[in-house]
Amino acid sequence: MNAITDTFSGAAVSTRANVYFDGKCVSHSLTLPDGTRKSVGVILPATLTFNTGAPEIMEGVAGHCEVLLPGEQVWRRYGPGERFAVPGNASFQIRVDGEPYHYICHFG
């Protein structure tokens, strides 16, 4: 069983959401006391293609997703407490069925 990050403390939170794909993905951006930037978000049932700028680590909070990373042939399933890394300047696919997938995105 993986530990789940349920709270960030001392964060500066942007009140305006990031809305992607007509709302199939919604996140809010945070800056932690040490200056690191993260976002907390949710993906509703859909299959989406994301493009990264900086490298990202995605960490599940609730629900599940399936991910096709660049150069891979196999979709991999991730759930609460599980992480996957996406390279920078890359494109990857993510699909969610049923329950929303709640995540933390760690940048850089």
Place this chain on the structure above:
Amino acid sequence: MNAITDTFSGAAVSTRANVYFDGKCVSHSLTLPDGTRKSVGVILPATLTFNTGAPEIMEGVAGHCEVLLPGEQVWRRYGPGERFAVPGNASFQIRVDGEPYHYICHFG
């Protein structure tokens, strides 16, 4: 012109989103250093009926909404920096057309 609250500082942020109405409304809950609870959220184009527990003050961050408060006959339009109050244990309607409505919800 109304001042817009663009950031909350020092907040404890729940990483799991609140997802209402199949994702037409998504928010994240915050607790500020003084213990007050708020949420930051977004409503996508839809007409929704919300039920309150505690009284709420809604504050716009971006986009617009129209609101029909309990006992009122007229829909009122609110935008960035504008607030409206909803009594506790009440039901109210909110509708959003076009661009998402980003908001802060102040409780109690």
